[in-house]
Amino acid sequence: MRFMPKSIALISALACAGVAQAADIKIGIAEALTGGAAQYGVAIRNGFQLAADEINAKGGINGNKIALVIEDEQAKKEEGINVFKKLIFQDKVLMIFGPTLSNSFFAAGPVANAAKTVVFGTSVTANGITDIGPYTFRNSVMESDVLPITVATATKHYKLQKVAVIYGNDDAFTKSGYDVFKKVLEEQKLPVTTTETYVKGDVDFKAQLTKIKGSNPDAIVCSCLAEEAANIMLQARGLGIKAPFIGGNGFNSPKLFEISKLAGEGTFVGSPWSNTNPAPANKAFVAAYQQKFGSEPNQFAAQGYDALHIAAAALKDVKLSGDIAADREALKNALPKATINGATGPFKFRPAQTKTGKPGGWDADQKPFIYIVKGGKFTLYDSK
Amino acid sequence: MEWFNDFWSTYSTLVFSVGVHALLALSIWLTLSCGLLSLANAAFMGIGAYVSALLTLQLGWSFPLVLLTGGIAPAVVALLIGAPVLRLSGVYLAMATLAFGEVVRITVLNLEITGGPEGLNGIPLETEGWHIAALLALTIYGLARLRRSKVGRAFEAIKEDEVAARLMGINVDRYKLLAFTLGSFIAGVAGALNAHFTFFISPREYGFEAAVDILTMAVLGGISSLIGPLLGSSIITLLPELLRSLHDYRSFVNGAVLVLVVLFLPKGLWDPRRFRKWFGKAKGAEA
Numbered sequence: 002m003r004f005m006p007k008s009i010a011l012i013s014a015l016a017c018a019g020v021a022q023a024a025d026i027k028i029g030i031a032e033a034l035t036g037g038a039a040q041y042g043v044a045i046r047n048g049f050q051l052a053a054d055e056i057n058a059k060g061g062i063n064g065n066k067i068a069l070v071i072e073d074e075q076a077k078k079e080e081g082i083n084v085f086k087k088l089i090f091q092d093k094v095l096m097i098f099g100p101t102l103s104n105s106f107f108a109a110g111p112v113a114n115a116a117k118t119v120v121f122g123t124s125v126t127a128n129g130i131t132d133i134g135p136y137t138f139r140n141s142v143m144e145s146d147v148l149p150i151t152v153a154t155a156t157k158h159y160k161l162q163k164v165a166v167i168y169g170n171d172d173a174f175t176k177s178g179y180d181v182f183k184k185v186l187e188e189q190k191l192p193v194t195t196t197e198t199y200v201k202g203d204v205d206f207k208a209q210l211t212k213i214k215g216s217n218p219d220a221i222v223c224s225c226l227a228e229e230a231a232n233i234m235l236q237a238r239g240l241g242i243k244a245p246f247i248g249g250n251g252f253n254s255p256k257l258f259e260i261s262k263l264a265g266e267g268t269f270v271g272s273p274w275s276n277t278n279p280a281p282a283n284k285a286f287v288a289a290y291q292q293k294f295g296s297e298p299n300q301f302a303a304q305g306y307d308a309l310h311i312a313a314a315a316l317k318d319v320k321l322s323g324d325i326a327a328d329r330e331a332l333k334n335a336l337p338k339a340t341i342n343g344a345t346g347p348f349k350f351r352p353a354q355t356k357t358g359k360p361g362g363w364d365a366d367q368k369p370f371i372y373i374v375k376g377g378k379f380t381l382y383d384s385k
Numbered sequence: 386m387e388w389f390n391d392f393w394s395t396y397s398t399l400v401f402s403v404g405v406h407a408l409l410a411l412s413i414w415l416t417l418s419c420g421l422l423s424l425a426n427a428a429f430m431g432i433g434a435y436v437s438a439l440l441t442l443q444l445g446w447s448f449p450l451v452l453l454t455g456g457i458a459p460a461v462v463a464l465l466i467g468a469p470v471l472r473l474s475g476v477y478l479a480m481a482t483l484a485f486g487e488v489v490r491i492t493v494l495n496l497e498i499t500g501g502p503e504g505l506n507g508i509p510l511e512t513e514g515w516h517i518a519a520l521l522a523l524t525i526y527g528l529a530r531l532r533r534s535k536v537g538r539a540f541e542a543i544k545e546d547e548v549a550a551r552l553m554g555i556n557v558d559r560y561k562l563l564a565f566t567l568g569s570f571i572a573g574v575a576g577a578l579n580a581h582f583t584f585f586i587s588p589r590e591y592g593f594e595a596a597v598d599i600l601t602m603a604v605l606g607g608i609s610s611l612i613g614p615l616l617g618s619s620i621i622t623l624l625p626e627l628l629r630s631l632h633d634y635r636s637f638v639n640g641a642v643l644v645l646v647v648l649f650l651p652k653g654l655w656d657p658r659r660f661r662k663w664f665g666k667a668k669g670a671e672a
Contacts, residue, residue: 035636073632078583078590082398083626090395107506107585112398129506171494173502173587 025065029088031099033076041124041301042101046071047294048305062316074100081105085112093325096332098308103127110137119333123304127177131353136333137362140308142273144181144249147369151271152185154371155247161220163192165213168224170198178224178249194218206233210240220244226251231260238264253300258377268374274303274345275370275381286344307343315339337363403622404517405579410602410614411524412571417608419564420544424596425482426572428489429459431591433573434580435499438508448511455577456570463569467562486596493588504587511581524571528611540564605646607653616655
């Protein structure tokens with residue numbers, strides 16, 4: 002193995018370069034920057050970088066600059082644990098943001114919680130994430146907070162009597178979305194005509210849609226990712242189904258309407274963030290993001306951006322002692338009180354309801370935005 | 386000592402992974418040593434992981450018992466499917482075992498008790514370093530003894546020439562089933578160990594990708610002896626971590642290293658025959 006000495010030299014050189022940039026407040030960012038979830042992870046990282054630059058440009062937090070230690074967790078569970086341990090025990094970061102997907106969080110979260118280090122998810126919506134322990138936080142709004150409002154708004158708007166449901170049953174995200182939809186529809190006493198399923202990668206949904214058409218629903222509830230949702234919409238219109246769609250978080254992608262064109266007209270979607278929200282904090286975020294990265298921000302970038310501002314708000318009240326264990330504990334105690342008015346609107350934490358009754362972490366207490374699709378674009382729904 | 390504590394708190398999971406991957410590589414080495422290209426080991430690992438995790442979560446069994454059952458459950462499945470599947474050979478066996486892996490994955494996806502696509506979370510941390518070390522040592526010792534025994538010779542004979550082995554009076558079908566079942570037992574134990582230090586399992590960890598990874602570990606190290614799989618699994622596990630500081634180029638360099646090894650050392654890293662050749666040359670130069 003002749004190439005080994007060279008690569009070792011390269012590795013040590015890079016490691017030294019990492020050490021050289023000593024900083025005041027070290028914050029770990031563990032996101033999926035490569036692999037299947039990279040589309041989310043990279044946007045989240047951009048959001049963090051933007052927020053860190055802003056905070057540092059204004060002189061940091063009580064004079065202390067923020068230094069981000071960014072690691073790639075590849076959305077794999079072992080990788081997530083390894084990265085968390087490196088950030089906690091070697092880089093000795095004050096807190097960690099991430100990982101990108103819920104499965105990595107379920108594996109890596111307990112590591113941070115056991116090490117008494119705050120772990121803050123920005124994109125993990127699964128149930129039970131904050132059951133892990135008191136050091137777990139998230140500002141990702143759960144489907145169970147968004148969907149009741151989406152369904153209620155759509156029911157009122159379209160005067161729905163009965164709906165059909167379609168979802169992907171082999172994907173953690175779409176399956177858990179369906180579970181929430183099911184509960185919401187039961188609670189809001191909206192009868193379901195038929196429930197159809199597909200698996201990831203399917204391109205032909207005509208069989209399911211024909212059955213749905215036969216049951217004659219007023220709307221189609223769809224817990225799907227954008228790629229499949231676009232096909233479902235196009236094929237539904239092809240079969241002559243006129244009913245509008247109601248979607249979950251998976252619909253929150255501009256790609257959906259690039260593919261489906263006008264087939265998705267009238268679709269209702271709920272989202273924690275709105276591109277067109279005219280609040281000054283959001284306008285400033287969108288403009289700054291476009292200037293720095295030359296592309297449109299998305300929901301994931303906005304949540305990352307807000308998350309760092311939430312931590313910064315908490316850190317303002319924390320007197321850093323330099324003893325990392327004490328500082329981590331102080332941050333954990335200060336964080337639940339933090340509130341901001343950010344790109345995703347007013348934000349505060351609420352204690353998680355754990356299944357076991359043991360004290361858990363902290364979930365987001367935030368109102369979602371409800372969109373209706375008009376002319377192939379997300380438009381904020383106006384109830385008037 | 387403080388240095389060691391620092392190292393251990395950062396890298397204990399990585400060391401655990403090396404041990405578990407070594408067990409997996411040995412499990413596929415066992416079937417390869419009998420001339421069977423079986424790709425079902427990831428599925429067996431998954432069965433072991435799910436059975437053990439469910440026993441811990443639902444019934445609260447003690448860990449040694451959980452580990453044992455984690456091995457027995459896939460072994461029983463291997464016994465059942467072995468008889469028909471092992472009539473195939475070569476790529477046909479690889480295809481059939483891959484299909485079996487998909488069947489297991491889709492079954493787990495659709496069951497209620499396994500949590501479906503969302504997997505199982507909140508599995509308690511039960512695996513300790515010495516569990517893995519002891520089981521790995523036991524496996525290596527057992528396999529080393531097996532190689533030198535009548536059974537090991539029979540495996541070797543079947544691998545070299547199945548027809549000749551049959552003519553020599555070796556019960557080929559039985560020995561194949563034995564290798565297949567023993568391999569599944571080891572893979573199942575590895576899965577059980579893994580589930581109890583990663584807190585979370587989901588069906589996608591035991592799919593096609595994992596099956597190929599396990600095969601790569603054994604083939605990269607070389608399958609002519611027991612050292613090969615151990616070496617291969619260590620490298621596959623440690624290399625990405627060693628390359629972490631390369632950031633964006635990490636996956637690229639990792640892949641390039643694997644390609645170079647396969648190109649220039651097609652029999653794997655640990656190839657005694659090559660070493661002998663080198664050694665022989667050196668002696669020749671001296672003379």
